[in-house]
Each structure stands twice: as C-alpha cells, then as structure tokens.
Amino acid sequence: DQQVKQNSPSLSVQEGRISILNCDYTNSMFDYFLWYKKYPAEGPTFLISISSIKDKNEDGRFTVFLNKSAKHLSLHIVPSQPGDSAVYFCAANTNAGKSTFGDGTTLTVKP
Amino acid sequence: DARVTQTPRHKVTEMGQEVTMRCQPILGHNTVFWYRQTMMQGLELLAYFRNRAPLDDSGMPKDRFSAEMPDATLATLKIQPSEPRDSAVYFCASGPRSPGGYTFGSGTRLTVV
Numbered sequence: 001d002q003q004v005k006q007n008s009p010s011l012s013v014q015e016g017r018i019s020i021l022n023c024d025y026t027n028s029m030f031d032y033f034l035w036y037k038k039y040p041a042e043g044p045t046f047l048i049s050i051s052s053i054k055d056k057n058e059d060g061r062f063t064v065f066l067n068k069s070a071k072h073l074s075l076h077i078v079p080s081q082p083g084d085s086a087v088y089f090c091a092a093n094t095n096a097g098k099s100t101f102g103d104g105t106t107l108t109v110k111p
Numbered sequence: 112d113a114r115v116t117q118t119p120r121h122k123v124t125e126m127g128q129e130v131t132m133r134c135q136p137i138l139g140h141n142t143v144f145w146y147r148q149t150m151m152q153g154l155e156l157l158a159y160f161r162n163r164a165p166l167d168d169s170g171m172p173k174d175r176f177s178a179e180m181p182d183a184t185l186a187t188l189k190i191q192p193s194e195p196r197d198s199a200v201y202f203c204a205s206g207p208r209s210p211g212g213y214t215f216g217s218g219t220r221l222t223v224v
Contacts, residue, residue, distance in 0.1 A: 006153075034212050043115070043202050044154070046212025089154060097142050097206075098167060099213060103153030 003027045004092050006102035014110055019077040021105050023090030026071060030092035030100075035064060035075045038087040038104070047088075048075070080109045113137045117203050117216035124223055129191040132219045134203030135184055143186045144204040144213065145171075145178055154202065160186065193223045 005024045013019045021035075031052045036044035050057040050064045050073070057064050063076045077084055090102040116135040124130055136143050145157040158168035163180040171178065175197075177189045190197055200220050206213035 032211075036212070036215075041217070043204070043215030043217050045215070049212060091154075096166065097161070098156070098159060099144065099204075100156060101146070101154035 001026075002102075003030075004090055004100050004102040006088075006090055006105050008105050009103070010106040010108070012108045012110065013080050015082055016079045019075075019080045019084065019107055019109065021075040021077075021088050021090075021107065023073050023075075023102055024071055025073075025092050027092065027094075027100075028071075029094050031095050032093040033064070033066060033073050034091045034093065034099070035062075036089040036091060036101075037084075038089060044089055077107075080107075082109050082111050085109050113214070115203055115205050115214050115216035117201075117219050119219060120217065121220045122222070124193055124221070126194055126223055127192040128223075129189065130193045130197075130221060130223075132188045132201050132203075132221070134186040134188075134205075134216060136186060136203070136205030137214055138184070140205035140207055140214070141183075142206050142213070143180060144202075145186070145188050146202040146204065147199045148202065148218075149199045157188070157201075190221075193221075195223045197221060198223050 034049040035047045037047045038044040048062045066073045087104045089104045118133045141162050144159040146154045157171040158178040180186045200218040202218045204213040204215040
C-alpha cells in the first residue's frame with residue numbers, strides 16, 4: 001500500500017516554461033508535505049514544504065500547492081532552468097515525524 | 112556547513128557476508144532515518160530513531176537487517192547475511208524534531224555479488 005504516489009516517472013519541459021510536478025497521498029494523518037530534489041550520486045536535498053493547514057507556499061521560483069480534499073499536492077517551478085533537471089521526490093510527514101516518500105519524478109529542462 | 116556523513120560510499124561484497132553501514136548525523140539532530148533506494152523503487156523507509164530510541168523499523172527485513180544508535184553521533188545499519196537483492200543505495204538522514212526537511216547523507220552504494 002503506497003501512501004505517497006508520484007504517477008509521472010518523468011517530465012520534460014523547455015527552459016523558461018513552467019514545470020508542474022504532481023503528488024497524491026492516501027493517509028489523512030499526514031500533516032506536513034515536502035519536496036526534495038536529488039542529483040545523481042547525491043542524497044536528496046530539501047526544497048520546500050507546506051503545512052496541512054495551508055494551501056500554498058512560495059519560495060522564489062518554487063511554489064507548492066496543497067489540495068487537502070483531493071489529497072493532492074503539486075510543485076510549480078517558474079521559470080524552469082536547465083539546472084533544475086533532477087529527480088524530485090514528494091514526501092509526507094506524520095506528526096511523529098515519520099517521513100514517507102514517493103517514487104520520484106525525473107525532470108528534464110531543455111535549453 | 113553541517114552535513115550527514117555516511118561511510119563507506121561504496122561497498123562490494125559477496126553474498127553471505129556481513130555488511131555494516133555507518134552514519135554520523137548532524138550534531139543536535141535527534142531524529143535519524145535509514146532509507147533504501149533501488150532501481151525500481153523510490154525511497155523506502157527502513158527504520159528511524161528519535162533520541163537514539165527506535166520508533167519504527169517495520170520496513171526492515173528483521174531476519175537479516177538490524178539498525179542501532181550506539182550513541183548520538185553514530186547510527187549503524189547491518190545486514191547479515193547479505194543477499195544480491197540487498198543491492199541498493201542506502202541513505203541516512205537526520206533532522207530536528209520539529210516539522211521540516213531532513214538532511215540526507217550522500218548514501219552508501221551496496222553491491223552484493
């Protein structure tokens with residue numbers, strides 16, 4: 001039973017355009033949601049997060065949207081840059097701090 | 112710049128051998144995780160600790176895997192005996208108790224032949 005799902009294994013966008021990465025979850029007990037970025041041969045690095053009591057959080061080019069009723073969150077990157085090419089993981093935390101990850105989406109930003 | 116240190120970075124071993132992976136969490140972080148990433152799967156939670164006490168190790172095959180925190184500066188993950196299906200990248204992560212992103216190490220790439 002996979003509680004956090006990223007249904008798109010890959011996404012390709014043109015430089016300067018918007019990248020939208022999606023994530024769905026099933027566990028209503030999750031109270032914090034995060035996005036991580038991972039380059040090859042490195043560990044994931046934390047990118048942006050959102051509390052379950054909010055519906056939007058913005059940090060520079062990155063915005064995370066949360067739709068609790070649909071159990072869906074998304075990460076928007078605007079404008080996309082070639083350096084954004086990486087694997088993006090969605091994660092969800094319980095209030096005990098347990099972090100469950102999705103399978104990741106590989107983003108390729110073409111110059 | 113604080114970081115999570117994992118050793119070794121790479122390990123090749125023969126089936127049946129014992130493997131020990133080590134992690135030095137960031138000083139002051141009281142939550143430590145072990146994750147595994149295989150080619151076909153995302154990040155699979157194996158175990159996590161708070162204040163050195165195991166909170167959840169339900170994702171770990173108990174017959175061959177064990178995770179411990181002998182002290183606040185060291186977390187270990189052991190596999191005995193190792194099998195080819197254990198080949199993966201094993202990540203350690205640490206963080207404070209409060210909600211937020213965790214800091215990952217660079218991982219240990221394990222190959223069991």
